Amino acid sequence: MGAVYVVGMGPGGLPHLTLRAMEVLKAADAIVGYTRYVELIAPLTADKEIFSTGMTREIERCEKAIALAREGKTVAMVSSGDAGIYGMAGLVMQVAMRRGEPVPIEVIPGVPSFVSAAAILGAPLMHDFASISLSDLLTDWEKIEGRLLAAAKADFVIVLYNPKSGKRTEGLKKAVSIIAAHREGNTPVGIVRNATREGEDAVITTLSGFHLYYDKIDMLTIVIVGNSTTFTHEHRMITPRGYKGV
Numbered sequence: 001m002g003a004v005y006v007v008g009m010g011p012g013g014l015p016h017l018t019l020r021a022m023e024v025l026k027a028a029d030a031i032v033g034y035t036r037y038v039e040l041i042a043p044l045t046a047d048k049e050i051f052s053t054g055m056t057r058e059i060e061r062c063e064k065a066i067a068l069a070r071e072g073k074t075v076a077m078v079s080s081g082d083a084g085i086y087g088m089a090g091l092v093m094q095v096a097m098r099r100g101e102p103v104p105i106e107v108i109p110g111v112p113s114f115v116s117a118a119a120i121l122g123a124p125l126m127h128d129f130a131s132i133s134l135s136d137l138l139t140d141w142e143k144i145e146g147r148l149l150a151a152a153k154a155d156f157v158i159v160l161y162n163p164k165s166g167k168r169t170e171g172l173k174k175a176v177s178i179i180a181a182h183r184e185g186n187t188p189v190g191i192v193r194n195a196t197r198e199g200e201d202a203v204i205t206t207l208s209g210f211h212l213y214y215d216k217i218d219m220l221t222i223v224i225v226g227n228s229t230t231f232t233h234e235h236r237m238i239t240p241r242g243y244k245g246v
Contacts (some may be wrong), residue, residue: 004075104178130147
């Protein structure tokens with residue numbers, strides 16, 4: 001019996017892989033993952049069996065990883081960021097449970113994408129924050145709207161994952177409208193695309209100026225909306241934690 005290691009790749013750049021993730025990828029017999037993510041680690045997988053698919057075939061990838069492990073192979077199933085945050089960790093466990101497959105599964109943590117985006121922007125997550133995905137493929141939009149409203153009312157810094165795709169073009173506008181009803185127009189907003197990867201791009205704007213960048217945002221983008229105390233200084237977003245004397 002082999003094993004499935006669900007590996008958090010970090011935001012995508014090889015230097016941001018953890019040492020443990022690097023060890024697992026090098027030791028694996030097979031790599032399973034979304035095609036784009038597998039390509040990002042190509043320098044580490046030349047001698048591996050590769051199984052990759054496009055989007056919406058996540059269950060198929062989980063079933064393949066489990067099947068390979070049952071053949072006695074060590075399998076690395078890769079996810080961007082951390083595998084337990086919008087990643088594959090929970091799904092492969094659910095699939096194994098549903099199939100009654102007694103396959104060893106270990107989750108290897110990685111640097112979450114919102115953490116790398118925040119580092120590029122400065123320090124916007126120094127206080128409480130909420131992370132919300134705008135993809136309604138697996139979550140009803142009404143529930144997403146409720147979460148946005150609750151986070152905006154509670155004055156959380158808000159991280160928006162999966163803000164816009166080729167088919168989902170209106171959700172981001174609705175989300176910003178909900179947040180803007182409870183924030184000042186000068187609230188800082190950070191936009192990071194391809195964090196730590198080739199083509200990295202970051203900009204800091206405001207809620208009132210956000211619409212100017214709407215067309216440049218896609219699924220490779222993380223958006224961070226500050227709270228009522230977030231400010232900018234020397235091209236950095238900073239959310240104070242409340243220390244006295246500063």
